[in-house]
Amino acid sequence: MRYFYFPGCTLETKAVGFNRSAKEAAGALGVELVTLPEWNCCGATFPLSTDNVLDLAGPARNLVSTAEAGGDTLAVACATCFNVLRRTNHFLRKHPDTLEKLNAFLERPQPYAGQVEVRHLLDIFVHDVGLEAIRRRAVPGLGGLRVAAYYGCMLLRPADEIALDDPERPGIMDALLAALGAEVVDYPHRGECCGAYLTVKSPEASMPMSYRILSAAGRAGAQVLATACPLCQFNLDWLQARLRQQYASYQPLPVMYFTQLMGLAFGLDPAGYGFEQHYVDPRPALAQAGVLGGIRSP
Amino acid sequence: MRVTISVEQVRSEWVRRIEEVSGQDVMACYHCGKCSAGCPAAEAMDLLPNQIIRLVQLGQVERALESQTIWYCAACQTCYARCPKGVDLPRLMEALRELAMQKRGDHLEIARLDVQALAEFPQQAFIAGFRKYTT
Ligand code: SF4
Ligand code: SF4
Numbered sequence: 001m002r003y004f005y006f007p008g009c010t011l012e013t014k015a016v017g018f019n020r021s022a023k024e025a026a027g028a029l030g031v032e033l034v035t036l037p038e039w040n041c042c043g044a045t046f047p048l049s050t051d052n053v054l055d056l057a058g059p060a061r062n063l064v065s066t067a068e069a070g071g072d073t074l075a076v077a078c079a080t081c082f083n084v085l086r087r088t089n090h091f092l093r094k095h096p097d098t099l100e101k102l103n104a105f106l107e108r109p110q111p112y113a114g115q116v117e118v119r120h121l122l123d124i125f126v127h128d129v130g131l132e133a134i135r136r137r138a139v140p141g142l143g144g145l146r147v148a149a150y151y152g153c154m155l156l157r158p159a160d161e162i163a164l165d166d167p168e169r170p171g172i173m174d175a176l177l178a179a180l181g182a183e184v185v186d187y188p189h190r191g192e193c194c195g196a197y198l199t200v201k202s203p204e205a206s207m208p209m210s211y212r213i214l215s216a217a218g219r220a221g222a223q224v225l226a227t228a229c230p231l232c233q234f235n236l237d238w239l240q241a242r243l244r245q246q247y248a249s250y251q252p253l254p255v256m257y258f259t260q261l262m263g264l265a266f267g268l269d270p271a272g273y274g275f276e277q278h279y280v281d282p283r284p285a286l287a288q289a290g291v292l293g294g295i296r297s298p
Numbered sequence: 299m300r301v302t303i304s305v306e307q308v309r310s311e312w313v314r315r316i317e318e319v320s321g322q323d324v325m326a327c328y329h330c331g332k333c334s335a336g337c338p339a340a341e342a343m344d345l346l347p348n349q350i351i352r353l354v355q356l357g358q359v360e361r362a363l364e365s366q367t368i369w370y371c372a373a374c375q376t377c378y379a380r381c382p383k384g385v386d387l388p389r390l391m392e393a394l395r396e397l398a399m400q401k402r403g404d405h406l407e408i409a410r411l412d413v414q415a416l417a418e419f420p421q422q423a424f425i426a427g428f429r430k431y432t433t
């Protein structure tokens with residue numbers, strides 16, 4: 001299986017561990033991710049005003065590039081990039097007038113006709129590779145590590161455009177993690193917003209949002225929380241660095257990318273997964289559960 | 299507080315522009331409150347999301363633009379997912395933010411950001427923040 005792959009700017013800079021683990025985990029499943037030539041930033045937000053056509057040009061250019069390179073699918077790891085690219089594609093398919101304008105603006109030899117499918121890696125792993133094949137490959141597995149799958153907004157809404165999972169009761173990441181040998185915990189707030197970009201100007205507003213999610217997952221017994229978005233990862237992780245300073249008794253909950261957990265479950269070498277860059281280092285929790293670098297305690 | 303509501307205000311150019319930019323019919327909202335009940339950012343807001351719609355319905359656009367609520371909306375889409383009338387509230391919030399910035403200038407001054415935090419943020423936080431808080 002071979003797909004064009006859109007890394008996005010955060011995965012090439014702050015979230016290199018996500019990028020690396022995504023590619024390696026895919027490789028272990030026989031999925032080859034070919035980085036889209038000359039990809040460009042998606043803009044990080046889908047423009048919500050009807051007169052903002054220009055902000056669609058960035059994400060649209062990636063779709064055109066995929067089509068030009070002969071691809072029919074663009075695979076994405078970052079939940080936010082996925083959301084922006086997928087919504088843009090959906091919008092262009094529904095608005096031929098806008099598509100025509102953008103084609104004229106982009107001046108590429110082949111006009112884009114909406115033929116590319118934007119897909120998240122979760123979708124590709126669960127539906128193209130299949131849970132059974134993942135289960136077979138999951139040696140040494142996650143040994144019952146208790147994981148809270150966190151979806152946030154971007155993988156879920158708006159549901160008619162994203163169409164990956166049930167927005168009120170999502171389960172695709174849970175299914176993947178369970179196939180890896182994790183014990184997934186049931187908890188509320190799995191699809192609630194972590195505060196997103198509010199953190200830039202108003203951390204006092206985003207922190208309670210992140211805290212609600214962390215405490216719900218913690219109360220449900222999670223040892224680790226899994227995400228697919230570098231901004232969720234940051235918000236949920238960074239907040240805990242502050243909580244630890246303030247409250248000596250605070251029990252931190254490591255926030256990991258689901259692909260890092262895949263790599264560990266497949267027994268891949270996690271060097272380069274960037275664990276040391278997390279504010280809450282996941283390694284002690286992983287070691288305690290006997291899951292680290294394929295080395296399982298007896 | 300005494301509020302005067304007039305036909306002129308309800309049918310004002312501002313209301314028309316907000317409806318055009320957001321692509322929403324504000325009168326579609328019947329104030330069930332579902333959006334406000336599920337909004338994860340509500341506790342930071344001075345007005346609830348459906349109160350913002352109410353103000354626009356009544357032509358009180360200035361008051362909607364003065365509210366901090368439009369800046370605390372994280373565009374998470376939860377309200378839109380649950381609205382029984384299909385009102386796309388995140389689009390309405392975006393239209394109000396744009397209008398507020400056209401009148402008063404950008405909401406975010408780069409020089410006033412916390413420098414220590416700046417070094418920590420992932421790129422997408424900045425890009426999204428600047429897209430939402432600047433024109
Ligand atoms: S969503 Fe963010 S990480 Fe992804 S390409 Fe856009 S700006 Fe970069
Ligand atoms: S929870 Fe926040 S950061 Fe995560 S996907 Fe949603 S908006 Fe983005």
Ligand code: SF4
Nearest residue numbers: 327329330331333381
């Ligand atoms: S959920 Fe919809 S109809 Fe109900 S108050 Fe909110 S916008 Fe209005």
Ligand code: SF4
Nearest residue numbers: 337371372374375377
């Ligand atoms: S999109 Fe905005 S108003 Fe709607 S639920 Fe999310 S934060 Fe609240």
